[in-house]
Amino acid sequence: MAKLFVICGHGAGDPGCCAGGYTEAERVRALGRRIRALGGSEVELGDMSRNWYADGGINRLDTDAPVVELHMDASGIATAHGAHVIIKSGFEPDDYDKALADKLSAFMPGRAEKIVRHSELANVNRAAARGINYRLCENGFIDNDGDREKFNSNIDELARIYLESFGIKVTTSAPVQQTPLKQPAKQATVIESFGGRYRCTVFRLNVRSAPSLSGSVVASYGRGQTVVLDDWYKSADGYIWGRYTGGSGKVRYIAVGRATGKPEADDYLVKE
Template identity: 45%
Template sequence: MAHLFVIAGHGAGDPGACGHGFSEAERVRALATRVKAIGGDNVTLGDFNMDYYQSNGIATLNIPKDWQIVELHMDSGVETARGAHIVIKGGFDPDGFDTALANNLAAIFPGRASKIVGRNDLQNVNVAANRGYGYRLAECGFISNLNDLTVFNNRMDKVARAILGAFGIKGGNTPVPNKPTVAPTPSKPSKPQPTYKGEKLYFEYQVKAGGKNYPPVKDLNDWAGAGDGVAITDIAIRCNVGHVKYRVHVKGKNWLPWVDGYNWNDHNNGYAGCGEPIDGIQVYYDTPSDYAAKYGWQKAQYRVSTLEGREYYDWQYDNETHSGQDGYAGKLGVAIDKFQLF
């Protein structure tokens, strides 16, 4: 039996691949948590707050050389692509752990022609090999394939035990947490609304575009984005009075779930987006009654410009669809490059 060191891929602001309302970083952290819960003292988790690729974390890793490393990921591709496989160092022969892991995962996520792939173009594979660690990267199905994702969500403990079993770890019996079957249906947040305390409402918002974070903007003192035809991929919004929720549409795909947080490190609720160009956004603001008594009921007013060269589309008001509005800002099929909100 080996001792298993588990790295959850991406994170630290990088959601990884996204599909059907889920992000890769969040899903593999959920799986890693179950691997640890079932495997107990035979499993050590890597730092969930770290992206081991961006930080080159394996280069400074200090664990016994007889421990085995598995880095958890989910694949992404066309919607019909499916199946699990593992990646090892190119030119290396797979060891018994590699073979067992590939077979165990492929039994749950069938579909790949090659269950074990050797590569020399991945940093963590190369660094682990240079340091003499037993390492493999596990692609646990395709997040872009609804069948693979549903199996991943509904049979997460089976996936966890398949990983543990490949390293000779039986694991104990643990309570099974509730698991989503597909993307959860968004609902109106039930958290208490902040009451009016004399402040005038303002919105603060921030975006990612072209792989960069751009400074936050308040109301109409600027616009958010890189402009110049650089697509916005993620957005975070907050307000000082009341409550705001928002969601985005990914170009060529679907609407992602509603969120109401403002935190780039929270891949579930801290921002809307999955690292891919967005072409639509909806915002909805709830006004506290004591604030409305003084200033009237408020709506989120927002607009965007797009990469097709149009400076700005018309203002939208919350997610209303009457009076000729679409209920969102943008034009589906054309990426957004600027955003304003007040």
């Protein structure tokens, strides 16, 4: 019987956070595969072709094993770095949470808190409502060069942290993991082509202080107005968010369109 069920965040057209020629969805799937390869039959790897957030998969998940959902963070701030564990607000961390938080923060330090509580994250709430032993882990910041390099170069060490935290022995039959190319050409092309001048296609499009619907509205664009976005983008709350630096010198975020994995005719911002 499996001792750990692993969910890889984003996917199915949703890249998650993107930086340095990599996407969050691809990287956490690489980690998920290594956890499964090194952990053998004691690890069950959830269907990686799905987006477990978008399709509500936890609402139908049938497992008695503790669950971990893998993610990487992004902030747009080069100095932000480190890993941590997220659990449901009002819950106390169990032994799995504590072990995982201690090991992850030692492997990839930088967060003010090793364990944080959230009440607004869909899968955190879905798991809590069903009594599933669940935590979400941010494995560093994909837009921090140090975190990204540590993740890529030491992915088996990171995978072993998960296995050790859940009392799983490493199998000796797993093939050696090869270090990925630092700049996968296909993904880098996507990221490099994202930046540029965009035209607003809707009556009113909010500008926010953070790349999510929870960010404060600080300005807006109207139909026909243009904005120049840089090459960074992030998927959150079902949307792809672009970024630019305003006249005040502050970084601002704006929803480009729905997170479908490609430009759409009904996007809120269309590249000129």
